[in-house]
Amino acid sequence: KAGVTQTPRYLIKTRGQQVTLSCSPISGHRSVSWYQQTPGQGLQFLFEYFSETQRNKGNFPGRFSGRQFSNSRSEMNVSTLELGDSALYLCASQGGNTEAFFGQGTRLTVV
Amino acid sequence: GQNIDQPTEMTATEGAIVQINCTYQTSGFNGLFWYQQHAGEAPTFLSYNVLDGLEEKGRFSSFLSRSKGYSYLLLKELQMKDSASYLCAVRDQSDSWGKLQFGAGTQVVVTP
Numbered sequence: 001k002a003g004v005t006q007t008p009r010y011l012i013k014t015r016g017q018q019v020t021l022s023c024s025p026i027s028g029h030r031s032v033s034w035y036q037q038t039p040g041q042g043l044q045f046l047f048e049y050f051s052e053t054q055r056n057k058g059n060f061p062g063r064f065s066g067r068q069f070s071n072s073r074s075e076m077n078v079s080t081l082e083l084g085d086s087a088l089y090l091c092a093s094q095g096g097n098t099e100a101f102f103g104q105g106t107r108l109t110v111v
Numbered sequence: 112g113q114n115i116d117q118p119t120e121m122t123a124t125e126g127a128i129v130q131i132n133c134t135y136q137t138s139g140f141n142g143l144f145w146y147q148q149h150a151g152e153a154p155t156f157l158s159y160n161v162l163d164g165l166e167e168k169g170r171f172s173s174f175l176s177r178s179k180g181y182s183y184l185l186l187k188e189l190q191m192k193d194s195a196s197y198l199c200a201v202r203d204q205s206d207s208w209g210k211l212q213f214g215a216g217t218q219v220v221v222t223p
Binding site: 031032033035042043044045048050055056058090092094096097098099100101102103104105 | 141142144146152153154155156159198200202204205206207208209210211212213214215216
């Protein structure tokens with residue numbers, strides 16, 4: 001059974017640009033969550049999608065957005081990038097009310 | 112507000128036992144999770160507690176007391192590969208499987 005797949009693994013972007021990250025959950029899982037991990041703030045919840053609907057959202061500015069497709073694959077977008085957006089972005093897949101399985105993450109560096 | 116506290120760092124010797132405590136204050140409770148994260152890698156699931164008591168899984172055990180807002184992760188027979196960050200996380204809503212509140216993590220250093 002394939003795990004959670006995130007692409008790309010690494011990205012370097014310039015301030016002001018926008019970026020799109022992709023996540024393919026475990027087959028059969030309909031819930032996908034996104035997290036931002038930085039050394040200073042730790043792991044912070046961005047949003048959760050379930051059956052193409054955003055079910056919950058964390059305390060991040062509107063520059064952070066996401067969506068989920070009918071095959072449960074999800075994308076998150078960050079517009080007008082800032083230096084502080086440099087982080088590891090993790091996607092998690094859930095099949096129910098149990099554990100979340102994380103992908104390897106996308107390391108975003110904003111210069 | 113939401114608060115999940117765990118020690119910043121712990122050091123132990125190979126073969127020993129280490130207990131990582133986690134206390135939480137959240138608006139709701141629907142499960143507590145422990146994850147292991149090696150540097151530069153994704154968190155990997157270790158344990159899940161939703162009812163009070165001890166869950167044992169090989170060398171790892173996790174305990175939960177909901178009335179005290181307290182959990183611990185016990186690592187037995189420590190190995191060098193157990194050097195990692197251990198994250199305590201709480202799911203505070205029953206209708207949101209994926210929204211976890213994470214502690215800052217406990218860095219465990221295993222020495223020879």
